[in-house]
Amino acid sequence: ACLPSPINTSVLRLFFSPSPLVLHPPPPPSMPLAVEPAAAAVPAAGGTSTHNLTNSEAGKIMFKIKSSNNNEYRLKPVFGFIDAGATAQVEITRLAGPPKEDKFVIQFAPAPEGAADAQEAFKGATPAGDVTLPCKAE
Secondary structure, X not given: OOOOOOOOHHHHHHHOOOOOOOOOOOOOOOOOEEEEOOOEEEOOOOEEEEEEEEEOOOOOEEEEEEEOOOOXXXXXXXXXXXXXXXXXXXXXXXXXXXXXXXXXXXXXXXXXXXXXXHHHXXXXXXXXXXXXXXXXXX
């Protein structure tokens, strides 16, 4: 007769340990484009908020800003370039309207060599990433 081999209980204890194994996610990669301040607050009756976009990449990048509310916001500029290690300033202007929460998505991509028009250069580009800038009008 064929008898089963004895069970190694130390292996079972290892696999069925009562204390759960805790895995921590890796830290998020640093974002090549930083926005300061990271959120905007403007009066619902109208006002402006100024933000700095900083490029921490080794090369020049281009950006495009999309808004969830084009009726009440004006952006200046909507498209632009930022040299390596440099900062660009963006001004958000809120027209009078009902209080609400909106957001701006700032897409970015490496700038093509010799590009002079960011809007034109962005037409054929695939964004490398994006940063969301929440905005609250009260």
